[in-house]
Amino acid sequence: MGDPYRRRKRPRPMIEQPKSQFRQLAEILRRRITDGEWRRGDRLPGEHDLAAQYGLSRHTVNQAVGLLRRDGLVRVERGKGAVVTVLPQQITRAAVARYQRPEREREQARGAFDAEIRRLGMAPHVEYRRVGRATPPAEVAALLGIDTGEQNALIRDRLMWADDVPVQIATTFIPWTIAEGTQLAEQDSGPGGIISRFAELGLAQTRVTERITVRTPSDEEGQFLELDPDQCVYQLVHTGWTADDQPVEVTVHTMPVALWRLDYEWPLD
Amino acid sequence: MGDPYRRRKRPRPMIEQPKSQFRQLAEILRRRITDGEWRRGDRLPGEHDLAAQYGLSRHTVNQAVGLLRRDGLVRVERGKGAVVTVLPQQITRAAVARYQRPEREREQARGAFDAEIRRLGMAPHVEYRRVGRATPPAEVAALLGIDTGEQNALIRDRLMWADDVPVQIATTFIPWTIAEGTQLAEQDSGPGGIISRFAELGLAQTRVTERITVRTPSDEEGQFLELDPDQCVYQLVHTGWTADDQPVEVTVHTMPVALWRLDYEWPLD
DNA sequence: CAGTGGTCTAGACCACCAC
DNA sequence: TGGTGGTCTAGACCACTGC
Numbered sequence: 001m002g003d004p005y006r007r008r009k010r011p012r013p014m015i016e017q018p019k020s021q022f023r024q025l026a027e028i029l030r031r032r033i034t035d036g037e038w039r040r041g042d043r044l045p046g047e048h049d050l051a052a053q054y055g056l057s058r059h060t061v062n063q064a065v066g067l068l069r070r071d072g073l074v075r076v077e078r079g080k081g082a083v084v085t086v087l088p089q090q091i092t093r094a095a096v097a098r099y100q101r102p103e104r105e106r107e108q109a110r111g112a113f114d115a116e117i118r119r120l121g122m123a124p125h126v127e128y129r130r131v132g133r134a135t136p137p138a139e140v141a142a143l144l145g146i147d148t149g150e151q152n153a154l155i156r157d158r159l160m161w162a163d164d165v166p167v168q169i170a171t172t173f174i175p176w177t178i179a180e181g182t183q184l185a186e187q188d189s190g191p192g193g194i195i196s197r198f199a200e201l202g203l204a205q206t207r208v209t210e211r212i213t214v215r216t217p218s219d220e221e222g223q224f225l226e227l228d229p230d231q232c233v234y235q236l237v238h239t240g241w242t243a244d245d246q247p248v249e250v251t252v253h254t255m256p257v258a259l260w261r262l263d264y265e266w267p268l269d
Numbered sequence: 270m271g272d273p274y275r276r277r278k279r280p281r282p283m284i285e286q287p288k289s290q291f292r293q294l295a296e297i298l299r300r301r302i303t304d305g306e307w308r309r310g311d312r313l314p315g316e317h318d319l320a321a322q323y324g325l326s327r328h329t330v331n332q333a334v335g336l337l338r339r340d341g342l343v344r345v346e347r348g349k350g351a352v353v354t355v356l357p358q359q360i361t362r363a364a365v366a367r368y369q370r371p372e373r374e375r376e377q378a379r380g381a382f383d384a385e386i387r388r389l390g391m392a393p394h395v396e397y398r399r400v401g402r403a404t405p406p407a408e409v410a411a412l413l414g415i416d417t418g419e420q421n422a423l424i425r426d427r428l429m430w431a432d433d434v435p436v437q438i439a440t441t442f443i444p445w446t447i448a449e450g451t452q453l454a455e456q457d458s459g460p461g462g463i464i465s466r467f468a469e470l471g472l473a474q475t476r477v478t479e480r481i482t483v484r485t486p487s488d489e490e491g492q493f494l495e496l497d498p499d500q501c502v503y504q505l506v507h508t509g510w511t512a513d514d515q516p517v518e519v520t521v522h523t524m525p526v527a528l529w530r531l532d533y534e535w536p537l538d
Numbered sequence: 539c540a541g542t543g544g545t546c547t548a549g550a551c552c553a554c555c556a557c
Numbered sequence: 558t559g560g561t562g563g564t565c566t567a568g569a570c571c572a573c574t575g576c
Binding site: 020021022056057058059060063077078079080081 | 544545546547548549553554555556
């Protein structure tokens with residue numbers, strides 16, 4: 001069987017692979033953050049200073065900082081500098097639990113997000129950006145089985161924070177033929193969230209699917225989530241189905257990968 | 270309520286945001302790939318040529334190519350050049366389906382991966398790198414509820430390809446007290462895979478959890494998966510539990526985010 | 539050997555921020 | 558206005574590939 005790595009590996013040096021200077025510097029800076037020397041909110045020394053201190057050109061330092069930005073450890077604002085942004089812990093999205101027994105205590109929708117954030121000792125905040133009739137993206141229209149390019153969906157678009165950190169964009173689409181004139185189309189979807197409203201309409205969701213991909217954020221997403229353009233986000237597409245396999249809800253969640261981890265759980269027979 | 274984006278946006282130019290030259294070039298090159306001008310296996314023009322052609326310095330071109338590498342569209346080998354590596358379609362991992370009815374037709378383990386790859390018209394290949402007694406990482410030991418730093422686990426470490434593309438590393442850990450002397454410790458785990466062996470041992474798995482995170486690959490992982498160091502991978506930690514909530518299996522999957530999408534599905538009550 | 543990309547420097551100009 | 562980072566150029570040296 002052998003060791004397939006061997007094929008591609010050269011005789012390994014005793015101590016360590018020689019690495020480029022900017023990667024070594026990034027390693028040093030990363031350690032100073034994870035070790036707690038620099039904490040959330042602290043400003044890193046200017047690139048000019050770091051360059052002088054380590055005997056590097058500013059360009060090399062800039063590359064090193066770029067690695068930290070990609071990993072979501074620091075955020076840079078023009079004219080100000082690099083600030084440590086890493087959270088003490090990632091937020092956990094327990095996908096299955098958040099949709100269980102919604103009638104019990106508003107665990108659904110806003111309630112589930114609230115719990116996820118409070119678990120970390122942070123304050124959740126949700127702001128509705130838009131609730132109304134709109135044209136869904138083509139992929140969403142296809143999922144919902146409705147025509148493309150028409151104003152045939154209700155959109156519920158919201159932004160979410162943990163303390164002052166923007167952590168998620170969630171956009172729900174519901175066929176307009178279902179949502180029109182119901183509480184689904186109101187900003188406050190009422191007790192139990194939209195899941196309960198669907199049930200009352202005789203369109204109880206009995207099955208849920210989620211598809212996870214990772215991509216780079218759009219300009220708009222990057223702006224709200226305060227992401228460096230090199231950071232990645234989860235795109236999580238959640239679809240709710242009725243007993244006769246009709247899709248009645250599609251929600252697209254956009255979350256920085258640095259901030260979240262996603263949990264799933266199911267029984268085996 | 271207003272538009273929260275407005276806070277941070279400046280009056281938008283009519284045509285487009287001014288973008289840096291390397292991002293514009295990356296956009297051009299990306300389009301030439303997605304439009305099919307350059308296909309999988311083709312070599313990009315040299316950076317020197319591109320620089321001359323577009324009137325840029327080689328460094329700027331190098332930055333542009335870096336964006337394509339990060340997105341997994343091209344792979345660069347020293348001394349050779351940049352080769353288009355993007356697959357026609359992402360591989361879909363249907364998490365729940367792959368563990369259902371394992372006794373039916375070897376759908377488990379190797380069987381599920383086989384189906385995932387064949388669905389794309391590619392040829393799956395699995396190679397066992399190591400099967401034997403080993404010391405699990407501390408996080409895995411904690412999950413399994415066994416001591417840290419001891420040779421107290423069976424490791425089943427395998428590499429997976431689609432055609433000639435390395436697509437996944439999967440490493441299974443099972444407490445040695447369970448695996449010792451059973452077919453679990455043999456490379457061929459028998460019909461139905463290890464799930465069936467657990468059932469025969471009176472340790473049938475009744476519940477499964479998975480935790481997804483995204484991180485940069487280790488040197489070793491990047492080497493096998495032929496990843497640029499700037500590309501991200503999913504780390505998917507799969508745990509199997511018995512009816513009395515004993516964890517009997519932990520499998521860590523490492524998959525390039527550019528190649529995979531992850532599907533989940535469950536019923537609502 | 540020539541051709542590739544990886545990395546680094548020195549220097550420059552710009553946009554943006556805070557004062 | 559001075560300090561920050563974003564970006565770009567010109568030029569250089571290196572490691573690696575394949576002939």
